[in-house]
Amino acid sequence: MIFWVYDHSTNTRNKVEVNSTIINIGRDASCQLHLKSAFVAKKHARIIMRGNQMFLESTSLAGTRIANQEIEKGEPKLFDFGDEIQIGQFSLTAAAKEQVSEQDRSTKRNQQDLMAFEQKIHSRLLDLMNLRVTGHLNKQDANFVTQVQQHLNEILNQNIEQLSEDVICYACSLEIYRLVSSEVVRQCRGHIRTEYQAADDAMLDPLKEQDIVNIVNSIVDLMPLLFDPTTINEDLAVADESFEELFTQHYASISLPLRRYIVYRSLSKDILDILFGLGPLQDLLEMPSVSEIMVVGKDNIYIEKNGIIQNTSRNFFSNEILLSIIERILAPVGRRVDTSVPLVDARLSDGSRVNVVISPLSLTGPCLTIRKFGWVPFTMDDLIDRGSISEQCARFLQGCIIGKKNIIISGGTASGKTTLLNVLSAYARQEERIITIEESAELSLPQPHVVPLEGRPANVEGKGAFTIRELVRNALRMRPDRIIVGEVRGSEALDMLQAMNTGHDGSLSTLHANSPYDAAKRLETLVLMGVDMPIRAIREQIVSAVDLIVQISRFPDGSRRIANISELTSIDRDTGKIFLEDIFTLKNPKQPRLRHTGYLPAFSDELIEKEIFDVGVFL
Structure with missing residues (x-):
């Protein structure tokens, strides 16, 4: 069995292969999964294999979690491949033993050969145009761009015959797949079928371009697609599954000159993206199925596709090129990153959220995270169809928004908090004046x-910053x-609570927490960051x-699903603890339907009396 071990303290990921029916986990060197950390017990936990089932048993009191749920010492917990085990600063995920086929090895070789060739072409272009010295890369200068294209065309024509037939086939499949995906998206958006139109680019061959368009349209025609804006992710998934077989059928009929032209076209685009665009990220940003x-x-x-994180075959030639592309992302929004400011948040022009961390904070080179902004906003119907929320619960939340109840959306990173906030905000009345406050507008x-x-962050002199707290005030x-x-x-948490308490009903916000009770405790902590107040006074403000x-x-x-909807009811007179009552809860994670617990919130009579919803919403 294979385990992927991720160390959050060093941002490193390692693969460990273990063959045993009992796998010990701990900091003791005798453990098959050896985790070197003071936060891990010598014999921390163990995995027991029983037939095709896996059980995790905690053997210490140091804390062991599966999918953010604590497990008790001595009580084996059933888990499956993909479930995340959390021990100290480590995350462990079990995976079936990899069976590497000859086809996978061949694909890997082709990837490496194509990348090496592309890197060589890029290096020769830099030398030929003396770009290593001048650093002149102005895509607004039409003459300069034309000159780059001419030199690139010359270098490619001189070297493209060095590629083997296997690498040419692999490169053709990448380019045709990119074009097929673009055509599926185009038709889902309601645009007409692509027909080649002569471009000003003298490097393109109109006849060969039309041949490529015909191949792409022929492949798309053979796919069982719906071509509807609401089914774009489903259509792209179908395209993913059927592309390889359809491409193989068409490849034999593609002439050698056209194959080389397709490779030239693909390599030219990749290198120009590195020089003037966002390099290997350019295509990923244009794929609707990629969310992060x-x-x-x-x-x-x-990338994250359909909620699952997967590695791609893409990379950058060097950290310097990666840094230059990060600078292109940050420059239009007036942000910067360097060793004095090694961490920055920003956004792209389409609203996608960007986070950058570089050395000395990042030990593995520049780290860039882009959370994409969907071009088709989610609606409540979409969340219901995906099983994220039940129809009954949706009607309840809709009534709470219309009735101007103050709501906090709590969850972990990438759990869908902002998406849900956007969906719920749409229920606010049209005549209302709504003020949204964000670090990066989404x-x-x-x-x-x-x-x-x-x-807005501070400028180079450390001035000009405007915090969320100032904007709330x-x-x-x-x-x-x-x-x-x-x-x-x-510390803006205090200002937000005071706003909620002074007539600004219907306020909404999100925060990071693992449960409703943790969310209430986190609000306490955030308030204490800004002001020294008695805990009881803070809790009274929150309730x-x-x-x-x-x-x-x-x-x-x-999948992302609502697990609880809870009301903050009161404070215990003796302990000062905040009491919460679950209104809806997801008792079984495998059953996506939220169920009403039987508890009626204190404000239910008010909303029923105003005819915002009726008691049937709880039945």
């Missing part, structure tokens, strides 16, 4: 009277009907301000 892009140094580019609301505010002077804070992560906590969780299969 994660770059870990120059050699590893991961929300997209349909109401006509929306005032979006975005925080200022929003109170802007006559808001409703305030929406994208994420509460600091009187926040009506509901909606907990959303991400499960091992990549």
Whole structure:
């Protein structure tokens, strides 16, 4: 069996192969899974194999979790491949033993050969145009771009015959797949079928371009696709599954000159993307099925598709090229990153969220994370169809938004908090004045009277910063009907609670927490970051301000579902502990339907009396 061991303290990932029916985990050197850390017990836990089933048993009191759920010492817990085991700063994931086929080995060789060839062409282009010295890369200069294309064409024509037939076939499949995916997206968006139109680019051959268009259209015609904006991810999944077989059928009919032209076209685009665009990230940003892009140094580019993280075959030639592309991303929004400011948040022009970490904070080279902004916004119907929420629960939350209840959406990273916030915000009344406050603007609301505010970091001199707390305070002077804070992560929590308590009902926000109770405790901590107040006073503020906590969780299969909707009810007079009551809960994670617990929230009579919803929403 194979285990992937991720060390969060060093941002490193290692593969460990173990062959045993009992696998001991701990910091003792005798353990098959040896985790060197003071936070790991000598004999921390063990995995027991019983037939085709795997059980994890904690053998210490140091803390062991599976999918964010604590397991008790001495009580074996059934788990499956892909479930994340959390011990100290380590995350472990079991995987079936890899069976590497000859085809996989061949694909890997072709990837490496194509990358080496592409890197050689790029290096010769830099030398030929003296770009290593001048560093002149102005894509607005038409003459310069034309000169780059001419030199690139010359170098490719001189060297393309060096590629083997296997590498040419592999490169053709990559290029045709990219074009097929683009055509599927184009037709899903309602655009007409692609027909080649002569371009000004003298490097392109119109006849061969039309041949490529015909091949792409022929492959797409043979795919059972729906071509609907709401089914774009499903159509792309079908295209993924059927492409290889259809490409193989068509490849034999492609002439050798056309094959070499397709390779030339692909390599030319890749190198021009490196010089003027975002390099290997360019295509990933254009794929609707990719929701997140994660770059870990120059050699590893991961993506998230349909909730599952997977490695790609792409990489950067060097960390210097990766840094130059990061600078291209940050420059248009006035952000910078260097050794004095090694961490920065930003956004792309389409609203996608960007995070950058470089040395000395990152030990594995520049790290870039892009959370893409979907071009088709989710609706509540989409969440219901995906099993993220039940129809009954959706009706309840809709009534709470219309009834202007204050709601906190809680969850882990990439659990879908912002998506749910966007969906719920759409239920606010059209006549309301809504002020949104975010670090990086992501929300997209349909109401006509929306005032979006975005925080700003300090400039080079360390001045000019505007924090979320300052924006929340200022929003109170802007006559808001409703305030929406994208994420509460600091001392602005107190200002938000005070706004909720002073007539600004219907406020919404998100924060990171693993449960509704943890969310209430985290709000306490965030308030204490800004002001020294008695804990009881803070808890009274929280209970009187926040009506509901909606907990959303991400499960091992990549799905994101609402796990709890809880009301903050009161404070224990003796202990000062905040009491919460679950209104809806997901009792069995394998059953996506949220169920009503039988508890009616304190405000239910008010909303029923106003005819916002009826008691049937709880039945």
